[in-house]
Amino acid sequence: MCGIAGYFSKDLNHQLEGTLQSAIKTLAKRGPDSQQTKILSPQVGFAHARLSIIDTSSIANQPMTDDSGRFTIIFNGEIFNFRELKEKFLEDLKFNSTSDTEVLLNLFIRMGKDCLQHLNGFFAFAVFDNQKDEIFLARDRVGIKPLHVYNDDKILLFASELKAILQFPIKKELDYNTLALYLQLNYVPGTNSMLKNIQKLQPGSFAVINSKGNFSTEKFYSIPYEPGKRIAENEISYDDAKATLRKLVEESVQRRLVSDVPLGSFLSGGIDSSIITSCAAKNLSQLNTFSIGFKDEPYFDETKYANLVAKKFGTNHTVFSVSNDEMFANIFSILDYIDEPFADSSAIAVYILSQKTREKVTVALSGDGGDELFAGYNKHNAELRARRKNATNFLMQAGLPFFKMLPKSRHSKFGNLFRQLTRYSEGLQLSAAERYWRWCSFSSQTEAVGLLKNKNAISEQELENRKRFVLDAVKDEGELNDILFADTQMVLPNDMLTKVDFMSMANSLEVRVPLLDYTVVDFAFSLPVSYKIDSTIGKKILKDAFRNELPDELFNRSKHGFEVPLLKWMQTGLRSLIENELLEKKFVEQQNIFDVNEIEKVKRKLFTNDPGDVHATLWGLLVFQYWYKKYLS
Numbered sequence: 001m002c003g004i005a006g007y008f009s010k011d012l013n014h015q016l017e018g019t020l021q022s023a024i025k026t027l028a029k030r031g032p033d034s035q036q037t038k039i040l041s042p043q044v045g046f047a048h049a050r051l052s053i054i055d056t057s058s059i060a061n062q063p064m065t066d067d068s069g070r071f072t073i074i075f076n077g078e079i080f081n082f083r084e085l086k087e088k089f090l091e092d093l094k095f096n097s098t099s100d101t102e103v104l105l106n107l108f109i110r111m112g113k114d115c116l117q118h119l120n121g122f123f124a125f126a127v128f129d130n131q132k133d134e135i136f137l138a139r140d141r142v143g144i145k146p147l148h149v150y151n152d153d154k155i156l157l158f159a160s161e162l163k164a165i166l167q168f169p170i171k172k173e174l175d176y177n178t179l180a181l182y183l184q185l186n187y188v189p190g191t192n193s194m195l196k197n198i199q200k201l202q203p204g205s206f207a208v209i210n211s212k213g214n215f216s217t218e219k220f221y222s223i224p225y226e227p228g229k230r231i232a233e234n235e236i237s238y239d240d241a242k243a244t245l246r247k248l249v250e251e252s253v254q255r256r257l258v259s260d261v262p263l264g265s266f267l268s269g270g271i272d273s274s275i276i277t278s279c280a281a282k283n284l285s286q287l288n289t290f291s292i293g294f295k296d297e298p299y300f301d302e303t304k305y306a307n308l309v310a311k312k313f314g315t316n317h318t319v320f321s322v323s324n325d326e327m328f329a330n331i332f333s334i335l336d337y338i339d340e341p342f343a344d345s346s347a348i349a350v351y352i353l354s355q356k357t358r359e360k361v362t363v364a365l366s367g368d369g370g371d372e373l374f375a376g377y378n379k380h381n382a383e384l385r386a387r388r389k390n391a392t393n394f395l396m397q398a399g400l401p402f403f404k405m406l407p408k409s410r411h412s413k414f415g416n417l418f419r420q421l422t423r424y425s426e427g428l429q430l431s432a433a434e435r436y437w438r439w440c441s442f443s444s445q446t447e448a449v450g451l452l453k454n455k456n457a458i459s460e461q462e463l464e465n466r467k468r469f470v471l472d473a474v475k476d477e478g479e480l481n482d483i484l485f486a487d488t489q490m491v492l493p494n495d496m497l498t499k500v501d502f503m504s505m506a507n508s509l510e511v512r513v514p515l516l517d518y519t520v521v522d523f524a525f526s527l528p529v530s531y532k533i534d535s536t537i538g539k540k541i542l543k544d545a546f547r548n549e550l551p552d553e554l555f556n557r558s559k560h561g562f563e564v565p566l567l568k569w570m571q572t573g574l575r576s577l578i579e580n581e582l583l584e585k586k587f588v589e590q591q592n593i594f595d596v597n598e599i600e601k602v603k604r605k606l607f608t609n610d611p612g613d614v615h616a617t618l619w620g621l622l623v624f625q626y627w628y629k630k631y632l633s
C-alpha cells in the first residue's frame with residue numbers, strides 16, 4: 001500500500017521536479033518507508049511513497065523501471081495472485097525482486113491493457129512508455145484504491161490524494177454543483193471533485209495520456225448485473241449457493257494473507273468481520289485481531305461479541321477501549337489529513353482503530369462490503385417494505401403530516417423513532433430512484449441548495465445528470481438487487497471505501513477487504529434477492545453460509561451501527577468552533593459561499609428539542625469550512 005503522484009507537462013517551460021518532490025512528501029503517511037521521484041522525460045515525472053508489504057528490500061522500491069529502460073511503473077495496492085501470474089505468464093523472465101510490483105510491470109509490458117483482466121487485488125498504478133511517450137493509468141474493479149486526475153491546457157496531474165495535486169500551481173476553483181451534492185450526502189459522489197478540473201478515475205477503468213497530452217478513459221470491468229433484471233431462484237439452489245459463497249470467501253481471505261510484515265484482522269463483533277476472522281484463523285496460527293470498544297456508549301459497544309469470536313478461534317485479541325473524550329481529541333488530526341470534504345462521522349472511530357492497530361501490525365483484514373453486496377443496511381429492509389402495496393404503507397403516507405410535527409433526534413429512543421417514521425413516509429411518496437437518493441442523504445436537494453448564497457451557480461440539470469450515474473440503475477419495476485448495485489456505484493467507493501482508505505492511510509496501515517474480491521462480487525450479483533434478504537433477516541445467505549462456524553449469539557441480535565455523539569459535542573466542545581470560528585457570521589459573510597441567514601437557522605436548530613439530523617448537516621459544514629480555510633482561503 002502506497003501513494004503515487006505524477007505529471008505530464010504540456011508546456012515544456014514548466015520546471016516541476018521540485019514541486020513533484022513536495023507533492024510526494026504530502027503522501028508520506030501512505031508510504032513512510034521510502035519516498036522517491038524520477039524525471040522520465042522532459043514532459044513526465046513520477047513519484048512514489050512506499051509502505052513496504054511484499055519484498056521489503058530497497059530493490060523493490062519505486063518508481064521501478066524494467067531492464068530495457070523503456071517502461072517505468074508506480075503502483076499503489078497489492079496483486080494477491082502475483083505468484084500465480086508470474087508462473088503462468090512470465091516463467092521465461094528473470095526477476096530482480098520478489099515483489100508483486102515487478103510482476104505487474106512485466107505483465108503490462110507483455111499484455112498491455114489486457115493484463116487488467118488477470119489481476120486479483122486492489123490497485124491504482126501508472127506505467128510510462130518512454131518510446132511512445134505515453135502514460136497508462138488504471139484503478140481496481142470496485143474502487144478500493146483512489147486515483148485523482150487534474151487536467152487543463154498546460155498540465156495533467158494524477159495522484160492518490162488531492163493534497164499531492166494541490167502542491168502544483170493549478171487554478172483552484174470551487175465546483176458548486178459538487179458542493180450541493182456533498183451537502184446532501186456528507187461525501188462527494190461520482191467522478192467529480194470539490195474542485196473543477198479534478199476528476200476521479202472510475203473504478204474498473206483505465207486511462208491513456210498520449211504524447212500530445214490527450215486524456216482518454218475506458219472501462220475494463222463492470223459488475224455483471226443488468227439493472228431491472230429479475231434473477232430466478234431456480235438458476236441455483238440455495239444450498240449450492242451457500243456452498244459456493246463459502247468457498248469463494250474462504251479463497252479470497254486466503255489470497256489476502258500474503259505479506260512479509262505482521263498481519264491481523266479487524267474484529268468488530270459483527271457478522272462480516274467475524275466471518276473474515278474465522279477464515280483467516282484457519283490459515284494462520286495466533287492470528288492477531290483488534291476491536292474498538294466505546295467506554296461511554298454501551299449501546300454501541302460490541303466487544304463482548306468480538307471476544308466470543310476471538311475465544312472460539314484462539315486469536316491473539318486486543319480490545320482498544322476508547323472514551324468520547326479520546327474520540328473528540330482526534331477530530332483535528334482527522335480534519336488535517338482530509339484533503340477533500342468528507343463528513344462521515346464514523347471515520348473518527350475507524351481512524352482510532354487504525355491508529356491503535358498500526359502499533360501492532362502493518363496489514364489488517366476488514367469485513368467491508370458485506371452490507372452492500374448482501375443487503376445488510378436498515379435502508380434495504382425499508383426498501384423491501386416500501387415496495388409492497390399494503391394498508392400499512394397507505395397509513396404511513398397518510399400519517400406524514402402528523403409525523404412531521406413530532407420532535408426528531410437520533411439521540412433519544414422516541415426522537416429517533418419519529419425521525420425514522422418521517423423519513424420512511426416521505427420515501428413512500430417518491431419513485432424508487434428518488435427514494436434511494438433521499439435515504440442515502442441527510443438533507444434534501446432543496447435544503448442543500450438553500451444553504452448556498454449564489455444559487456445561480458447551481459445547475460439543476462447538471463445535478464440531475466450527476467445523479468443519473470447511480471439513479472438510472474434503480475427501476476420502479478426492478479427489485480432490491482438494483483439498490484445493491486446502486487450502492488456499489490455510489491455508497492461503497494465514495495463513502496465506505498474512501499473512509500477506510502483515508503483513515504487507514506493516515507496511520508500507515510494497509511487494510512484488505514476480502515468480501516470485495518471480484519469473484520465474490522460477481523457471484524453476489526448472480527443471486528436472487530430472496531437469498532439475501534427477507535422480512536426478518538438481511539445478509540441471509542452470508543450468515544447461513546457461515547452459521548455453523550460462528551457463535552450463536554452473533555445471530556440473535558439487531559444490527560448496531562455506531563454513531564459518535566456529534567450532537568453533544570456541538571452543544572459543548574465544538575460550540576466555539578461553530579459560533580466563533582468556522583461558522584461565525586462575519587466569516588461566512590466574507591467567504592460569500594453560504595447564505596448567512598440559512599446558516600444561522602441551522603445553528604439555532606441545534607439547541608431545540610427537534611434537532612433532527614441537524615448535527616450531520618453542521619458536521620458537513622464544519623468539515624467543508626476547515627478544508628476551505630486550509631486549501632482555498
